[in-house]
Amino acid sequence: MGRLDSIEANKSISRFVDKSFDISDRIVEILTRKKITQRQFAAMLGKSESEVSKWLSGTHNFTIKTIAHLEVVLEEVIMAVMNDSLENNVIEYEDKAPIADFVDCESCLDHLDVPYLRTENPVKFVEYSVS
Amino acid sequence: MKRIHIEKYSKNKKLSIYTVRYDDCVENQTDRFLDKYLRLGFEEDIMMIKSWLRNLENRGAKEHYLRHEKRANAGPIRFSKLRIYCIRCHENLIILDGGGEKKGQKTQDGAETNAAMELMNAVDIAFVEKIKDRDIVYSFDKMDLSGELFVDIT
Numbered sequence: 693m694g695r696l697d698s699i700e701a702n703k704s705i706s707r708f709v710d711k712s713f714d715i716s717d718r719i720v721e722i723l724t725r726k727k728i729t730q731r732q733f734a735a736m737l738g739k740s741e742s743e744v745s746k747w748l749s750g751t752h753n754f755t756i757k758t759i760a761h762l763e764v765v766l767e768e769v770i771m772a773v774m775n776d777s778l779e780n781n782v783i784e785y786e787d788k789a790p791i792a793d794f795v796d797c798e799s800c801l802d803h804l805d806v807p808y809l810r811t812e813n814p815v816k817f818v819e820y821s822v823s
Numbered sequence: 824m825k826r827i828h829i830e831k832y833s834k835n836k837k838l839s840i841y842t843v844r845y846d847d848c849v850e851n852q853t854d855r856f857l858d859k860y861l862r863l864g865f866e867e868d869i870m871m872i873k874s875w876l877r878n879l880e881n882r883g884a885k886e887h888y889l890r891h892e893k894r895a896n897a898g899p900i901r902f903s904k905l906r907i908y909c910i911r912c913h914e915n916l917i918i919l920d921g922g923g924e925k926k927g928q929k930t931q932d933g934a935e936t937n938a939a940m941e942l943m944n945a946v947d948i949a950f951v952e953k954i955k956d957r958d959i960v961y962s963f964d965k966m967d968l969s970g971e972l973f974v975d976i977t
Contacts (some may be wrong), residue, residue: 694832694842695854699861702870709874709902713882720887748887749900750878 713750715759715771720748722768736765827946829918829959829972835880839966841918843946846973852942853907856921860905865924868903875899883914895943897922897936908939910947915966918946942976949974 723733734744746752763770826846832853833840844851850858861869875898879888889896889911896911907922920943923935931937953959959970 694851695857696833696873696876699857699869699873701873702867705867705870706874706877709871709878712902713878713888716887717882720885745887746900749890749898750888751875751899751901751903753901 709751712752712754715754716748716750716752718770719762719766722766722770726766737761824975824977827942827949827974827976829946829950829968829974831967832919833880834966837883837915838880839916840876840880841916841968843918843920843942852921852939853919856907856923856939859921860924865905868905871899871903872905872907875902879917884911884917885914886911892940893944894947895920895940897940906936906939908936908943910943910950913965915964916961916968918943918950920946945976946974949976 722728723730728736730744730748731741734741737744747754759770828844828846829841830844830851831839832842832851842851842853848855857869857872879898882888888900889898889909890900892908894910895908896917897906897908899906904924905922906925908920910918912918920939921935922939923933925936926933950959953971953974954961957970959968959972961968
């Protein structure tokens with residue numbers, strides 16, 4: 693890619709930008725699936741549409757507080773931290789009909805072929821959306 | 824009247840990037856921008872732009888990743904003190920320009936950002952005419968351009 697190829701990448705910056713894009717894409721995916729427009733989303737949060745637009749640009753430095761608030765408003769997990777029990781990766785819904793069959797964590801994660809996601813002793817099941 | 828050439832910069836699975844070059848310049852506008860701001864000590868901002876472009880390559884140039892600047896587009900919207908301008912032809916092809924340092928909330932606040940934005944708007948108007956006249960055509964998969972890969976702007 694022209695001059696850009698000769699510029700040495702900084703791993704921390706790359707990871708930071710990648711994660712920001714991941715978060716934005718995750719929010720857009722949830723909004724699309726739930727048929728929530730950007731305008732409706734802004735209204736739900738009491739924010740301006742332009743502010744929400746910046747959040748969805750893939751270049752916003754979200755605070756943990758903002759992500760937690762968005763998860764509550766959208767009733768979905770946006771970002772999960774890996775831990776031994778995976779308990780934090782489960783979100784409970786009040787009135788939602790099941791949207792997917794329960795999937796065995798072990799086989800599901802191992803199927804992804806990502807070593808650090810493999811579970812030695814799965815302790816519980818995680819609900820995955822198939823939509 | 825200035826002639827601007829449209830040249831292939833990179834091509835990946837989800838995004839082809841073209842750049843623009845003035846007829847009387849050897850170097851394209853994107854590389855000139857990168858060289859200039861590296862010399863001025865904006866290494867971290869340039870790395871951010873590099874990572875930003877890599878993400879566009881991997882995910883496609885989705886509309887919500889870019890800021891509208893009249894007919895043109897700009898990014899990264901946040902992170903960097905620098906802003907680079909482009910024409911988003913569609914999700915899998917952009918024409919990249921240079922840019923400049925953000926001097927305020929508006930593009931017009933900075934001479935360089937304003938010049939880059941105006942250039943891309945002028946190029947877009949001429950480019951669309953060439954597409955309509957079929958002087959420039961997309962490949963079957965829409966990821967390549969062929970024909971008269973230049974535009975004349977006033």
